[in-house]
Amino acid sequence: MCGIVGYVGKRKALPVLVDGLKRLEYRGYDSAGISLVQKSEIKTWRAVGRVSELEKKLDLAEAGNVGIAHTRWATHGAPSEKNAHPHLDCGKNISLVHNGIIENYTELKKILIKKGHKFSSDTDTEVVAHLIEEIAKKKSFLMAFREAVKILEGTYGLAVITNKEPEKLYCARKGSPLILGVGRDEFIVASDASAIINHTKKIVYMEDGEIAEITPDSFNIFNGKNNHKEDKKIFEINLSDEQVKKQGFPHFMLKEIHQQPEAVRNALLGRVEKFTKDGGTSVLGGLRDVENRLKKIRRMVIVACGTSYYAGLTGKYLLEEFADLPTEVESASEFRYRKNTIDRHTAVLAISQSGETADTLEAVREAKLKGALTLGIVNTVGSTIARETDAGIYCHAGPEIGVASTKAFSSQLSVLVLLALMLGRERKLSFSESKAIAKEMEKIPEKIEQILENKNAIKKLAKKYARCTDWLYLGRKYSFPIALEGALKIKEISYVHAEGYAAGEMKHGPIALIDEKFPSFFVAPSDSVYEKTMSGMQEVKARKGKIVAIATVGNKKIKELADDVLHIPESLEALSPFLSATVAHLFAYYVGTERGYDVDRPRNLAKSVTVE
Ligand code: M6R
Numbered sequence: 001m002c003g004i005v006g007y008v009g010k011r012k013a014l015p016v017l018v019d020g021l022k023r024l025e026y027r028g029y030d031s032a033g034i035s036l037v038q039k040s041e042i043k044t045w046r047a048v049g050r051v052s053e054l055e056k057k058l059d060l061a062e063a064g065n066v067g068i069a070h071t072r073w074a075t076h077g078a079p080s081e082k083n084a085h086p087h088l089d090c091g092k093n094i095s096l097v098h099n100g101i102i103e104n105y106t107e108l109k110k111i112l113i114k115k116g117h118k119f120s121s122d123t124d125t126e127v128v129a130h131l132i133e134e135i136a137k138k139k140s141f142l143m144a145f146r147e148a149v150k151i152l153e154g155t156y157g158l159a160v161i162t163n164k165e166p167e168k169l170y171c172a173r174k175g176s177p178l179i180l181g182v183g184r185d186e187f188i189v190a191s192d193a194s195a196i197i198n199h200t201k202k203i204v205y206m207e208d209g210e211i212a213e214i215t216p217d218s219f220n221i222f223n224g225k226n227n228h229k230e231d232k233k234i235f236e237i238n239l240s241d242e243q244v245k246k247q248g249f250p251h252f253m254l255k256e257i258h259q260q261p262e263a264v265r266n267a268l269l270g271r272v273e274k275f276t277k278d279g280g281t282s283v284l285g286g287l288r289d290v291e292n293r294l295k296k297i298r299r300m301v302i303v304a305c306g307t308s309y310y311a312g313l314t315g316k317y318l319l320e321e322f323a324d325l326p327t328e329v330e331s332a333s334e335f336r337y338r339k340n341t342i343d344r345h346t347a348v349l350a351i352s353q354s355g356e357t358a359d360t361l362e363a364v365r366e367a368k369l370k371g372a373l374t375l376g377i378v379n380t381v382g383s384t385i386a387r388e389t390d391a392g393i394y395c396h397a398g399p400e401i402g403v404a405s406t407k408a409f410s411s412q413l414s415v416l417v418l419l420a421l422m423l424g425r426e427r428k429l430s431f432s433e434s435k436a437i438a439k440e441m442e443k444i445p446e447k448i449e450q451i452l453e454n455k456n457a458i459k460k461l462a463k464k465y466a467r468c469t470d471w472l473y474l475g476r477k478y479s480f481p482i483a484l485e486g487a488l489k490i491k492e493i494s495y496v497h498a499e500g501y502a503a504g505e506m507k508h509g510p511i512a513l514i515d516e517k518f519p520s521f522f523v524a525p526s527d528s529v530y531e532k533t534m535s536g537m538q539e540v541k542a543r544k545g546k547i548v549a550i551a552t553v554g555n556k557k558i559k560e561l562a563d564d565v566l567h568i569p570e571s572l573e574a575l576s577p578f579l580s581a582t583v584a585h586l587f588a589y590y591v592g593t594e595r596g597y598d599v600d601r602p603r604n605l606a607k608s609v610t611v612e
Contacts, residue, residue: 002085002099002610003029003071004178005195006159008169009186009216013067015060016188020195021051021069025601029071030079035086035095036064037166042095046084065216066169068159070097073606076105077122087126089133090117094162096132098125099191100155100176101611108151128158136164145170146211146227155358155611159189171212176610177356177384180204180212180219182234187214192380192608194399197239204232205382235382239399251593252600253402253493257585258452261445263397263407264578267414272438281425281434282418290391293373295426297347300325301340301372303332303363304351305609307405307488311377311412312351313481314577318416321574322437323423333359333612336366347373353400353408354608355383362612364388377415379408393419402600403607404492406585409485410448410578417441417575440571444578447569451582454567458583461548461564462590468519471498472510475523475580476533479503479550482523482577486584493592493599503536511539519546521587522562523580526552527573537561548587550580 003024007013017034032054033046043064047054051071070085077083085097102108105124108131113119117130128148136144141162149156155175161168171178171189181188181196181203188196189212193203206212209224221230249255271282287294300319302312309331316327332350336359342348348367352360355378364385367374376385376392379400386392395411421434471490475483484500491498501510503522514520520540524533540547541561549562552570559565566587568579592599 002073002191003195004097004099004157004159004189004191005069006067006097006169006171006189007186008066008167008214009183010065011186012060012062013064014058014062016199017067017069018051018055018058018060019198020188020190021054021071023194023198024071024190024192025051029073031072031081031084032070033072033084033086033097034058034067034069035088035161036062036067037161037163038062038064040163040166042088042092042161042163044086044088044095046081048079048081048084066161066166068095068097068161068169075101075611076124083121083123085125087121087123087129089129091133093164094129094132094136094160096125096129096158096160098128099157099610100174102127102152102156103154104152124154128152128156132160141165142170142213145172149174149211150224157191167215169214171206171214173206173210174208175358175361178206180206180214182219185216187216187219189214193237193239194401197237201237201239203235203237203382205235205387237381251402251589253404253406253589256400256402256407257582257589259398259407260410260582261448261452263395263411264414264445264448266396266398267411268418268441269396271418272442282422282438284393284418284422286393287375287391287422290373290375294347294423296345297373298326298345300327300347300349301342301367302327302329302349302351303335303360303367304329305332305357305359307409307485308351308353308360308412310481310485310488311409311416312349313484314413314478315349315351315416315420317478318420318574319423322420322429322433324427325423331359332357332363335363340370342367342370342372344371344373347375349375349377350385350389351377351412352383352385353379353395353405353412355380355385356608356610357385358610358612361385361388377412379411403602403605404489404588404599409581413578413581414441437572437574440575444571444575447571447579448582450569451579451586455586458566458586459590461566462587463594464564465519465548466591466594469496470513470518471496472506472513472518472520473498473500473523474503474506474520474533474536476503476529477527478573478577479523479525479527479533479580482580482584483521485581486521486523486588489585489588490591492605493588493597493602494595495597495603496591503533506536507539511543514540514543514545516544516546519548521584522547522549523584524549524551524558525568525573525576525580526555526570527576534561550583
C-alpha cells in the first residue's frame with residue numbers, strides 16, 4: 001500500500017526521504033517519487049518499480065531541506081511514471097503525495113478542467129494539487145489547503161510542499177494514517193513509524209480532520225472543525241531500528257515465523273498471572289474500562305480481513321466453546337454494506353495486525369453507529385483501529401514487515417484464547433478447565449520452537465512439491481481456519497492456486513478436482529474430529545490424489561493414507577492451530593523461495609490495505 005515520507009529541517013532532505021522510502025518498501029508498491037523545494041523551484045523525480053530505480057535518477061547531494069516522497073500502489077491509473085506521486089499543479093508551484101482515495105475526483109476534475117487546468121496523470125490525487133492551486137489564487141496557502149481538503153470526499157493522508165513557502169511542509173489526514181516524528185531542528189512526516197524511528201522516537205499522531213503546518217523549528221496542528229490549534233501530545237515509541245531489520249534471516253517472513261514463540265510469549269506476558277492465584281482468569285487491562293458492558297453482551301461479531309479473519313474464525317470456536325458466547329465472524333468488507341442486526345448487547349471485535357485496514361476500520365465505525373460495544377485486537381500501537389475502538393487488547397507481536405502475515409496470526413490467536421478464558425470464567429467455564437488451558441498455553445511457545453528446529457523436514461517436502469500448481473487445503477473444526485490460512489499463504493507468496501475447505505465439504509464439490517496431479521494438504525491433528533478427517537483422506541486416496549498431512553507426533557498410522565507427513569507436538573485440540581499454522585507458514589515459505597519468488601514482497605499485494 002502507498003507510503004508517505006516528508007522532511008523539513010536543517011539537513012539535506014533527499015537522503016532522509018530515500019531512506020524513508022526504503023523502510024516503507026515492505027508495504028508493497030509499484031512506483032515511487034520525490035519532490036524537493038529548491039530555492040524558488042520544485043524539483044521532482046519519479047520511477048516505476050523499486051525505490052532503487054528511483055535512486056538511479058537521483059544525486060543524494062542535491063540541495064533542498066524540505067521535501068516529500070511516496071511509494072505508490074496503483075488504485076486509479078496504471079502503475080506508470082506519469083501516475084507515480086508526487087503530483088503537481090499547472091504552475092508547478094505545489095507538489096503533493098497522497099495515500100487514500102478521492103471519491104469525488106471525477107466531478108472535481110471536470111470543474112477544474114472547465115476552469116482551464118491541465119492534467120497530466122490518470123490519478124485521483126492530481127485533482128488535489130489543482131484544487132489547492134485554484135483556491136490559492138485568492139487566499140493564503142494555508143487557507144487554500146484547508147478549504148480544498150474540506151471539498152474532498154473519500155480518504156487521504158496528504159503531505160504538500162509549495163515553493164511559495166519553501167520552508168514549510170503541510171499535511172492533512174482523513175482515514176489514512178499520518179504521524180509526525182519530532183526531531184531536533186527537524187520533523188519527519190510518515191504514513192508509518194518505520195520511516196521515522198531511525199531519526200527519532202518522539203511521535204505525534206495526527207487525527208482525522210487535522211491539518212499540520214510544519215517548519216524546521218515548530219509545528220502547528222489545527223482541527224478540522226473550527227481550525228483551532230490543537231495541543232498535541234508527543235508520544236515516545238518503543239520500536240528499535242533493529243526490530244525492523246532482518247537479523248540474519250534471508251527474509252522477513254522467515255524471521256517472523258521464527259518470532260512466533262516470542263510473539264505468543266509477549267501476548268501472554270502479565271496476562272495469565274492470576275491462573276496460579278485467585279480466579280483462574282486472564283487479566284486483560286485494555287478491557288477494564290468496558291468491564292461492565294462486556295458482562296452484559298449476548299453476542300460477539302468478529303470483523304477482520306485475510307489472515308486476521310482466519311484468526312477470527314478460530315476465535316469463534318474458542319468463544320463458543322469456552323465462553324458460551326454466540327459468535328459470528330464476518331469479512332469486514334461485507335459487514336458495512338448489508339443490513340445487520342447488531343445492537344448494544346453485541347460486541348463487535350475487530351482483529352487487525354496493522355490497525356489501518358480500511359475495510360475493518362469502516363466496519364468498526366458502522367458498529368459504533370449502531371450502538372455496539374467495539375473492541376480491537378490490534379498489533380500496531382496507536383493505529384487508527386486501536387484508537388477508534390471502545391477498548392482493546394494489543395498483540396505485542398512487534399512490527400511485522402513481511403507482507404504475508406505470520407507472527408501476527410499467532411499473537412492474535414493467543415489474545416483470542418485469553419479473551420475466551422476471561423469471558424468464559426465470567427460465564428460457565430470452570431476454574432480447573434480454565435487453568436488447564438492456560439497452563440498448556442504457556443507451553444505453546446516451546447512447542448512452536450520444536451517445529452522450528454525441525455524446519456528442514458518441511459523445507460525438503462516443500463522442494464518435492466514446489467512445482468505443483470494446485471492444492472486443496474483441508475481441515476475440520478479448529479483445523480478448518482488453518483486450512484484456509486495455509487491456502488492463503490501459499491497463494492500469496494508462491495502464486496500457486498490453493499483452495500481452503502472444511503474437510504467435510506470436500507465431498508460436496510471440490511472432490512471433482514482430485515486426480516494424481518492435484519495434491520491435498522490435510523491439517524489432521526489427533527483431535528475429536530480426527531476420524532472424520534480420515535474419511536476425507538480415504539476419499540482423496542481412492543481418487544489417487546497425493547496427500548501431505550499435518551499430524552500429531554506418534555501418529556504412524558496416518559502414513560497408510562498420507563504420502564508425506566509433517567508432525568506437530570501433542571497439545572489440546574483448541575490450541576493445535578498454533579502448531580499447525582507454523583507448519584503451514586513454513587511450508588508456504590519454502591515453496592515460495594523454492595519457486596524463486598521474493599516472498600517478502602509478493603506481487604500485487606500490500607502489507608496494509610488502506611482502501612476499501
Ligand atoms: O493488517 P490486517 O491484519 O488488518 O490485514 C488484513 C489482511 O490484509 C492481511 O491479513 C492479508 O490477508 C495478509 N497479506 C495475509 O498474509
